[in-house]
Amino acid sequence: MGHDSIVLLGVNHKKTPLEIREKLALTGGYEEPLKRLQELEGLKEYYLLSTCNRVEVLFVCHDPEQMRREVLDLLFAGKVSREEVAGCIYVYENEEAVRHLFMVSSSLDSMIVGESQILGQLKEAFRHAAEQKTAGMVLNKLLHKSFSVAKRVRTETQIGANAVSISYAAVELGRKIFGDLRGKRVMLVGAGEMAELAAEHLVSQGIQEVVVANRTLERAMKLAARFQGRAVGLDEVVEQLLDVDILISSTGAEGLVLFKKDIAPLMPRRRNRPLFFIDIAVPRDLDPEINTLENVYLYDIDDLNNVVEMNREQRDKEAIKARRIVEEETLKFQRWLNGMEVTPTIVDLRAIAESICQAELAKTLPRLNGISAKERKCIERMASSIVGKMLHHPMQYLKADHGCVGQSERIVQVRTLFQLNEHCGHGEQADD
């Protein structure tokens, strides 16, 4: 069987414009494309990942060149022309593929470096592959490794701790103002997608209640239901501000919606409890003068972007640390993979047999007094031929083509039976 290759091909936000990514995205879920890939004989193991920023296929096969073409044709035929796909796709093999997967899982390849969503998406994708039994020994090990690499990066570096996106920035600022967000109330004015995302982040921090105000009450009610909050009309916003602590505004209005003169009389009635306004609408909804009021903090989209920027330098430093971890883990995986081939397994097997043989001879020979050199040779030969005969069938089992048990599985069996992994494990540690 010789060498199998791990191949990863895909498109991501870095090289491919959104229009193409939209077309390539697997919008219908994983089941159907995974089934279709089953038709390809040459694929030994495979899995698929599709998020809003990337589509990736990872597979193990014997003939990477041919399989690459077949997989691309099968997945993307009819969506985008071959030339277009060829222009934006990246292909990694073996070590590079492993490294890339680790980079993705630890969020180093994400649009927003350090965000944690990707790991969940990866696990979800792997779950589908595992359910359909398309991931075998190598991919199982590889994917699980990628989860643990992501975890290691997250615990050993600060990469995830910083404010990395607008909604994270909003949460970060909210924490600096209120300390604890638990028990606070947030109001969404306008039910845009961005506002929804920010609210989601705030709710995950323990926000007590979400109030949604929108031009159309129906949409407001729908969104409110999502957060188990309540919906109010746009004309009630000012009155609601007596109870609310954070306001996220994202209406499509042309002009300003809230002015300083609306807010100023509220503050004594609020007993000066702080108010945090987030204006993510373009053009702006909130009068910038509001920020001059005491205990009132107003941030528009540019200000939030600055918060995100501010963390970039620190994040870059952490990214270097994270890359080193990825590099280490890639090497470790490569070492494991190498051990999983037939030839090294046979070599390991022979080596362990030889060492047992030598050890026993060293114990026995000194006890036999007065034997000639010839007799000594005979005993040595006998010992090594016993070992050789004992190993004959395991070796045959490894090498031969077996109908029902796959080769990789046989390798695992033999390695477990003779405890070769532990044996090599010691060597590996010594290398580290």
Add this chain to the structure above:
Amino acid sequence: MSYLLFQVSFVAYLAAAIIYTVFFFSQKIQVRNVARIVFVVAASLHTLNIIFRYIEAGHTPITSIHETISFFAWSIACCHLSFRWRYTVKNSGTFTSIIVLLLMLVSSLASREILPLPPEMRSWLLPVHASISIIADAFLALAAIGGIMYLLQERELKQKRFGFFFSRLPSLDTLDKLNQHCISIGFPLMTLGMFAGYIWAGQIWGGRPWHWNPKVVCAMITWLFYAGLMHQRFTLGWRGRRAAWITVIAFCAVLLTFWFVLSGGVTSGA
């Protein structure tokens, strides 16, 4: 013995302040833990110093300039530690340890002789009045430290330029709560201390407790500042920047009173 203890605790405070400052820049948790331990050790040594001084002098050691300032530093350190018990205020250790160190420095420069008490000072009201007032001042000092931290943090949030302090200072809410707690403890203590002083003055000056001397007037003004702040906070919900500013200004008045007390000679009549 008390002299030696003072020197050792001074050095320990110095070490704590340095380690806290290193932590402020590096933000490494291990460094902070070391700083905390050193600070606790310093405060314990300082406690021993005050006990020994009491034994050597035979009266509560709050009579000379050296003793008073040293006692003030000790009170701030203890207040800080007592607050740590209840809830954490991120990085306040750096500010507190530096203030304590500065006070210790001033205290070490003053004469350390143990002065015999003049007869009119030998009243049980002296230690009561002095210690309560100084402990009250310590709480007010912590409130002022919190106030300064609040103003720094608020500035960054309002101007939206996030510099050095933004990530290092706690949230505005935490600082405002610190301010409120400290004042609601410090103010009643201060009132109590002044009342004790009033009775004591009555004993000394034979039924005429009120004198128009700068110390008394200044103390009165200080008291009014805090009383006003407390009143506004409870009735109108004054908080945040305004409260922080008043706390800082009022603490300047506290320091001025303190200066009048010391320059008038602690033992030279109320």
